[in-house]
Amino acid sequence: MIAKLLGAILIVFTAYCYGCSISAVYKNRVKRLEELLLSLEIFKAEINYGLSLLPEVFRSIAGRVRGPIGVLFARTEKYMKLQDGFSAGDCWRKSLQDSEGELELDKDQLALLKKMGPVWGKGDKNDQLKQVALMQELIRQTLQEAREERVKNEKMWRYLGLLGGCTIVILLL
Amino acid sequence: MFNRYHNVIKEIGLFLPPRIRSMVEKLPFELLEQAEEIRLRHSRPLMLHWNDGEAYLGKSGVVGKAKDAHFVSGEDLEKTLELISNHSLYAFEEELRQGYITLPGGHRVGLAGRAVVEKGKVKIFSNISGLNIRIARQIKGTAERVLPFLVDRATGRLFHTLIISPPQGGKTTMLRDLARLISDGVGILGQGQKVGIVDERSEIAGSFRGVPQLEVGIRTDVLDACPKAEGIMLMLRSLSPRVIVTDELGREADADAVIEAIHCGVTIITSVHGSSLEEICNRPVIATLLQNSYFERLIFLSNAQGAGTLEAIVEGERGLPLFSSQSKGE
Structure with a gap:
C-alpha cells in the first residue's frame, strides 16, 4: 500500500514538474524579449553618447544583461574578435545558431532575432539608431503577444500537468 | 624582411x-x-x-x-x-x-x-x-643627412624649415623622420627635444584612434585629425613644444599660426606641395612667408630617383645653396 502511495505521489509530482517546465518556457520567452529590449537600449546609449565600436558595445551589453541574451552578445563579440573576415551579420548568425536551444524562443521570435543580423554596424549613426528603433518596435509587439501567451498558457500547463498526473494515477488504480 | x-x-x-x-x-x-x-x-x-x-x-x-x-x-x-x-x-x-x-x-x-x-x-x-x-611604410634614416643643415652650430637651435616637393615626393616621410630624430635625440642635437605634431590628415604619425602607429619619437605629442591653424595654437598653449611639425601649408590661417609660433620661439618644420621655388611663390600664402624670410632653410625633394630624392637645401633668407644633388654629382 505504501509502495502504491509513493508511486502515485511520484507520478503526480513528475507530471506536475513537466507541466511547470512547459509553463516556464512562456515565462522565459517574456523575460528574453525584455532582456533584448534592454540590450537595444544599452546599444543606443553606447553609440549615441560614446560612439563605441560594435565589439565594445556588445561586450558592454554582455556584461550588463544576464542570461542567454547576454551570452548571445558575448558570443557575437567573440566571433568578431577572431577577425576572420566575417561581417557582424555573419557573426550574429553563427552566435544565434549556438544559442538557439538556450534562448527558448519560438520560430517567429527567432526569426525576429535573425532579422537583426544585417542591422549591426550598417550606415551612419542616424541610420543605425533608426534601424535599432524599428527593431525595438517589432520586439515590443512580439513581447505583447508573448505576455498574452504567458497569461493564457502558464497556469494552464501547470494545472494540466497536475491533472494529467492525477488522471494517470486514477487509471492505474 | x-x-x-x-x-x-x-x-x-x-x-x-x-x-x-x-x-x-x-x-x-x-x-x-x-x-x-x-x-x-x-x-x-x-x-x-x-x-x-x-x-x-x-x-x-x-x-x-x-x-x-x-x-x-x-x-x-x-x-x-x-x-x-x-x-x-x-x-x-x-x-x-x-x-x-x-x-x-x-x-x-x-x-x-x-x-x-x-x-x-x-x-x-x-x-x-x-x-x-x-600600405604604410616607415623609412627610418631619411632625415639623417638633412638634419646637420638644420641646426645652428653656435646655439644648437633648429632652423625654421620648409620642405618642398611634388606629390609622393617623400615630404611626409621626411617630416616623420625629422620628428623622430629631434624627439629621440641624435649626436648633433644632443638630448632630444619636445616635439608637437599637428597631423591634420593623420599622415605623419598614422594615428589609429588617436594613438600614433608609426615611430615619431619619445618626446612627441600628436594632435591627430586637428586643423593645422587651431592645432598649432593648441600646441603652443598647452603642450609646450620646442619644435612643431605639420604638413601641407595652404590656408591663410595656417600661415598666421606658423608666424605666431615662430614669434613664440618655437621652431616650425613644415611642408608644401611644389616642385620649384618659383612654383610655390605663385601661392600668395607661401610667398608672404618666404618674402619675410620666416623660413631659414628650404629643402627640395623630388621623385627623380625614387620618392624622397634630395635635390637641394637652400638657406632661406639669401637663397644660398647649402646642398645640391647636381653639384654633388659633378
Whole structure:
C-alpha cells in the first residue's frame, strides 16, 4: 500500500514538474524579449553618447544583461574578435545558431532575432539608431503577444500537468 | 624582411574579406615587399600598385590579363568597408567625411564614391565605389643627412624649415623622420627635444584612434585629425613644444599660426606641395612667408630617383645653396 502511495505521489509530482517546465518556457520567452529590449537600449546609449565600436558595445551589453541574451552578445563579440573576415551579420548568425536551444524562443521570435543580423554596424549613426528603433518596435509587439501567451498558457500547463498526473494515477488504480 | 612581409599580411589581411584576403596571401614576398596600394574598384579588376608598376590579382594571386583578374563586387566593397570600420561605420563619420580611414599599423584606406554635400561642404561619402588601401611604410634614416643643415652650430637651435616637393615626393616621410630624430635625440642635437605634431590628415604619425602607429619619437605629442591653424595654437598653449611639425601649408590661417609660433620661439618644420621655388611663390600664402624670410632653410625633394630624392637645401633668407644633388654629382 505504501509502495502504491509513493508511486502515485511520484507520478503526480513528475507530471506536475513537466507541466511547470512547459509553463516556464512562456515565462522565459517574456523575460528574453525584455532582456533584448534592454540590450537595444544599452546599444543606443553606447553609440549615441560614446560612439563605441560594435565589439565594445556588445561586450558592454554582455556584461550588463544576464542570461542567454547576454551570452548571445558575448558570443557575437567573440566571433568578431577572431577577425576572420566575417561581417557582424555573419557573426550574429553563427552566435544565434549556438544559442538557439538556450534562448527558448519560438520560430517567429527567432526569426525576429535573425532579422537583426544585417542591422549591426550598417550606415551612419542616424541610420543605425533608426534601424535599432524599428527593431525595438517589432520586439515590443512580439513581447505583447508573448505576455498574452504567458497569461493564457502558464497556469494552464501547470494545472494540466497536475491533472494529467492525477488522471494517470486514477487509471492505474 | 620576412617578418615585415608577415606583418603586412597580418595587418592588411584582417581588413579584407576572406576571398580577397586569400588572393593577397598568394602574392610573392618580393612583390608585397614593395607594394604601395591595393585598389578595389566596383566592377573592375582587383589591382596592386607599387612605385613604377602594377599587377592584376586573381584566384591564383598575380594574373597576367585583366580579364582573368577578380572583378570587385559591391559585396566585396561593403564587407571590406565593414571590416576596416570594425563593424562600426557609425563611429567613422568624420573619417568618411574626410574621405579616408586609418588602420592599425598606420595604413590608410582612401574612399571613392558619391559625395553628399551640405552647405557647400562634403558631409559624407555614400555609395562607396572604390577603396584604395595604402600600405604604410616607415623609412627610418631619411632625415639623417638633412638634419646637420638644420641646426645652428653656435646655439644648437633648429632652423625654421620648409620642405618642398611634388606629390609622393617623400615630404611626409621626411617630416616623420625629422620628428623622430629631434624627439629621440641624435649626436648633433644632443638630448632630444619636445616635439608637437599637428597631423591634420593623420599622415605623419598614422594615428589609429588617436594613438600614433608609426615611430615619431619619445618626446612627441600628436594632435591627430586637428586643423593645422587651431592645432598649432593648441600646441603652443598647452603642450609646450620646442619644435612643431605639420604638413601641407595652404590656408591663410595656417600661415598666421606658423608666424605666431615662430614669434613664440618655437621652431616650425613644415611642408608644401611644389616642385620649384618659383612654383610655390605663385601661392600668395607661401610667398608672404618666404618674402619675410620666416623660413631659414628650404629643402627640395623630388621623385627623380625614387620618392624622397634630395635635390637641394637652400638657406632661406639669401637663397644660398647649402646642398645640391647636381653639384654633388659633378
